[in-house]
Each structure stands twice: as C-alpha cells, then as structure tokens.
Amino acid sequence: MRLKLLAVLASTVSGLLPTLENRFIEEDDGSVKYVSDYTEDGGSSSTSVKTIRIATSDDDSYAIDTVQRDASSPVILNLIPGISLLQTDQNHECYFVNTTIGTSVFPLIVDTGSAYLWVYGDDCQQELCQAASVYTPSASSASTSTETFALAYVTGTASGEVVQDNIIVNRLATTEQFRFGVADQVPDFFASYPVSGIFGLPSSDSSSIESIISALYDSNAIASKRFSIALGEVGISQENSSSEFNNAGIFAIGEPIKELYTGEIKYSSLLNDAGTYWKIQIEQVVIGDTLVQFNESDTINGVESTIARAAIVDSGTTVLALPEQDALDLHTFFELSITDGTNFAVLCNSTLNINLQLNGHNWTLTADEYLGDPYASDSPFYGYCVSNIQGIQGMESWILGAVFLKTVYADFNLEEQEVGFATRNDNVILTSTETSSSSSVTSQAYYGNVTEVQSSLVTSTSTASQTTSSSTYRGEGLALTVTLPTIFVSVLAFLL
Template sequence: MFDDYKVSGIIGVSSSSSSKNYISQLYESNLIDQPIFGLSLVSSDQTIKYLNSNNKQSNLPSDYGGLVIFGSQAFKLTKKFTEKDLVVYTDISDNDNSYWLINVTEITSHNDSASADIASDRQALIDTGTTGLALPKSDADSLHSKLFGSNLVTDNSGNYAFLCNDTNSNITFTINDHDFNLSLSDFKGNEYSGSGLDGYCASKIQGLDDNDYWILGAAFLSKFYTIFDLSKKKIGFADSRITTYAIKETPKVFSSETVSSSSSTRSKNGSHTSTQAKSSSSATSKNNSTSSSSKDSGARDIQAGLHNLIPFQCLIMVLAISIFN
C-alpha cells in the first residue's frame, strides 16, 4: 500500500502514558526529560530555510512536512511558534483505544451570507495520519451544504467539490471555550481538470458513513502549534504565527566507546544529564523522515480516510537542530 508514497515508516503514539509507545520509551530511557512532544506542520504561507552543519544553505527536502519537538523543548519553543505564547489545553477523553480524543463544544460555518451552526458536543480524534478531515457523513453533508449552497458538487458518497474562486468560507471549532478558525484555503484540494468540473476544487473534508468521530488531520493541525502531553493526558493548541524560520543542522558529539561506557542520570528537576567516557568523535545530525501524506489531488486521495493509514509527509530532525526566526 505504500508503493506510491515516500514512506520510511509510521510511528504510532497513543495517548496512554502506560503504553510502550515511542515517546514513553524515550522518556523511560532518559533520552527526553518529559513525556511530551510538540508538532508544527508546514503550511502554505511559510518560508523555510535549511542550513547544513557548515552554515551553508541547502535545498529543503521536497517531502518536508514539519517538525516534531521532544520533551521540554516543546514548551520552550512555544514563543517561537505561537501568538502571545497562548496555548489552550483540553483533556483527553477516556476511550478504549487510547486515541487523542477531545471534546469540541461547537462547530460553526461562515460564508459571505451567513453563519450557521453545524454541530455541537462532538468528539474529535486528533490524527496526523489523516491528510484532511473526516466527519460522519451527515455532518459533512450539512457542513458543505451550508458553506457552498448551490455551488456544491457531491457524489453523495462523502466526497465534495466547490468553486475554486470561493475565498470567504471558513469553519470555527470551539474547544475549551476558545475558537480555532480553519480558512477555506486550509481544506481546498487541487483543481479538477478535464473531468467536467473545470473551475471546481476538491474538498479535503470527507464524509464517512461508519464514522462516529470528527477526525481532525493535517489540514487542521497545520494551522496550529500542538503539544501532546502523555503524563497529564492533555493536548494543547496555539494559533501558529510563525511565517519564516530556518532549520540549522548542528554537529553532534557521540562517544566512540560502546553504550556501556556512558552513564546517564536524570536530575531532580527532570533534566537529563550525561557523562561520556574517553575520546569522542563529531558527526552531523541525520535527517530521519517518517510519515507521508497522500497526494493532494482531489477527493480520490481522501476516500480511504483514517483507514488508509497514509500520514502526512513529515521530516523529523531528531538528533541536533536549532530553530530560529
């Protein structure tokens, strides 16, 4: 199923701190100081520079999708990525699958003519493995109908298209008494060509008959800086303000001895300290990529929704990076 995508692998991180997922293993191994991670997905209005360890500008990899930030750095970089350092946290709802499941109290649509309530008291699954958004079909039908009216085209199977020149439609999600806005450009797919739908663009919002949750994928998350906290079972959202930043690859010093020649302890305040023995060698950090988004070419690409397990493209700088704007 991955033949057509640039996928190195999928990392599944549940919301349960007791599970042996990637984040909890990093924490238990003293490699990060807190069992949390921050997520900043690249958006279309950002300019990103990539500098190698020699401070020379290089081409940003074509499949770069954003940053995953581990441990307390997720908090420390909040001021870099957000407006007024405001992060709105909400509790993870208990569920048997350890999903990152939250309560959304209200969803409202807005266009040139009116605003309309679409739904209230919905549960939303935060999922980087979904390129767009996936809704119960009745909610998806209602949302698109109220946003686009007679300009809406649908196959009545949960896929939709609307006029590409529409610029004033948006959606508001109310989470923990805070409004988060999604503009039309965030869920507009590619324009159709040669299919009788010239001038129409596919919607990245899909309706699924067997879906109980609103699934908020990369199209939603790219608007926000998101912090996932396993220890407190919370997820935080902040309006992303950063439009330009650079990623700089920095030298990383590794011990030339075996792992047994190093000793690691965690200090009382939770920070990680490490002592390495004997000689060491310097190496530049490697770019480890994980996850890949489905190709954004219309409703075809989101038909499988959550179940296709094709996540967004995301290049994770794991070893040693510094971010500045």
C-alpha cells in the same frame, strides 16, 4: 518559571545559586542522555558532559521571550537533540521521521492516530517491502521475539511478530529494549509512500502497548512525557533549503518549542473514552457566521449534543474525515457544493471560514485549507475544487488530520492527558550541524525549548434537511474526474 523547572539546583554555598544548565552525556551510539541531577559547583567532573546555559537570571529569560515575540525579526532555532525536521512524499500526503532501530535507519510515518510502532520486516515478500528498507531481526544482537501482532487499518491489515530492540529518534535513545512490530504483511496502500512503517504515538500506555515517549522518559532522555508537531514547511532551513521534501515540518520530543508558536498554547483535555487516541471535544462549529447544528447527535462524556463533536487529532490522516451525515450537513453551507454520494466538491471561489471551538478558543480553517485541487478547464466541473472534508461510512468521531494540523502548532501531553494548540510562528530560521535524526551528536548539545540567540457516502440529493443553506447537490460522473484527497491509513487502527 517553566524554564527553571528542569535546571534549578540547590546551591551548597549559602547565598549563591548555580548557573542554570542542562546536561547531556554523549553515548557510544550517537545519542545523548539528559542528566537532571548534575550540578556545576566550580570543580571538575570525571564525566564528560555537554552543556547549554538556559538562563542565568530572570532578566536573561525575559530577553529570550522578547526575541521570540518580536515578529519583525526571525527567531533562530537550532535543530538540537529532541528536534528534527519531518520529511514528506511528493504529494505531501504523509510526514515521516528517520528512526534508528538496532543498527539501521527507517523512515516512519509520524502518526498520532496509531497506537503502535511497527516496521517492514525482511520476511515481507510484497513488492512494496522489496523496494523499501526492512528490519532484519537476526542482524541485531539485541533483537528478541516475544509474540505476534495484527493491526487493522481502513485500507488493510499489518501483521507480523513483536520484537524488542534499542531505538533512537531525534538523537534520543531508549536505554531499555522497546517492543514494536515487525510486519511480514503490509497494506498495499503503503506502496505509494517512501516509508518503512508507522511511528505510532498513542495518548497513553496499556498492558500491551507502551508509548515510545514513555520509553524515552523512562530512559532519562527527556524530562516530560510530551511531544509537539508543526506540519508543513517551517520557516527557512539553512541546511535543507534545496529540497522542500526535507522541510515538511517539525517533530519535537519533550517540552514545547517556544520559537515555533506565539501567544499561549490552548489545551483541551482528552475525553473519557479516548483510549489511546488523542480524542478531544469540538464545542461548536461555525461556518461563516452560522452555528452548525448537526442532524445526528454525538455523545461526549455522557452528554448528547447536536452541536458539539468528538474529534481525534491524527497526524497520519491528510484530510478532515467526518461521519457521513456530518460531512453532508457541513457541505450544505457551501453554495452549490456537489457530491456523487462519495466525494464532495466546492466552488473554488468560496470565501467562507470554518471555525472550530476547542476549549473556548476558535481555530479557523480558511478556503486555502479546505479546498483541494481544482478541476481542469475541460472538465464539466470546471470552477469546482475537491473538498478536503470527507465523510466516512461507520465513522463515529471527527478526524482532525493534516488539513487542520498544518494551521497550528500542536503539543501532546501524556502526563496531563491533554492536547494543545497555538498560533504558529513561521518567522523562523532553522539551523543544524546534523545531517539526519540518527546522526552522531554535534559538539554542542541542547535540550527542550531554549532559544539559541545566535466522503460523504450519502446519495446525491437536492433536498438536504439542513435548512440554513440553499445549497444543492448534483454530481453525475463526479467520481470519474476527481483527484481525491487521501484519507491516510491510520484512521481507526486497532490491535486485532
């Protein structure tokens, strides 16, 4: 039983088992430290600890599962250390978490498509930096400079120096100094968002990049190298019900949060060439009742296919971003879809579903997900909606961005090199005694998943080679009137 893996301890008394408890030590900086080898034997301890009873018997565990699966009543989820609410901008295009670096708090974009954590620095003279919170190395006695960095994004380059400092996120702290970037040059694109940098979440460590998840694991703050994300408003937040921007999803570090999903998590192994990306295989794409056969082949783990596609799971991209030909192929299935060679629009009354098969399980995107804003009534494209599926020139893999992630609960496992998805449970009431992810610990500390029961760039054409649809393309002037969905900057970020 997974709940017991973190807590079962050998009893020193024959025939007895200790109460199953997780232990935390409150640190001076307001974080909590997980202690896995603490056993309560009835005696007193000189160490002040915080405790929670996970389960005292199999019957209790069964009762917890029963509560979680009862769809008729909401589950109460306490935002314990390791779990925090995401925030978003007014257009819901990026999702960020407050992160304490040194002694200051910075809103950083939670980005599974970027391998590096970096923050605006005080040497950045751009207007966007002047309007945001910036990191000042000299203000932290722990900060030490080591080298320089440069990250190339679709929209520009972030560059600066690499420093080391202590980090707290979700009220979990690194005990060793963590290496991250302090940017003196930032892509202007970031000016649109109330953030101070990127919270990169790579799938693996390398000689030049360590995951913050690995650092927290090495600091004994979490029991496994994994994290999970549920993008978009989750349940009802008793603490933040007055602002939709303060409940833009859940970011959890450590074990999956059972309250946030139903059924099983279906995992897909990362591809051999994933590198630091969360790159998996889409085994097939079905639109309506028709299997999509793409015009160009994709090579996945050495095997070429015109049906399977490689895809990067990226919380830092708002849309579904595809290689340009794949995007064109996909839109031929939508009656009278149009393009100007750069952007797509689909009739707003579309009812087709897009089914993505991942490791034998189908995940569905409905029209509510793939249709963006409608055109105005005085537009020549009235009746059309912007497509949330875009094609990118030079793109080799699909990008499963927020359009997809908002429909699922996603678990990212560094140890097993896999990413899993489950059906979301939004019948949740969120409670918390904290005010931010960096606030001091509350009078009770908890761990893990325990229930507290209390564009395509192809030119316009009318002769698409896909023969399974009669769709036509037209789009003179389309780009002049469309409000485009945003492909966020993290797509294909890499160290220079």
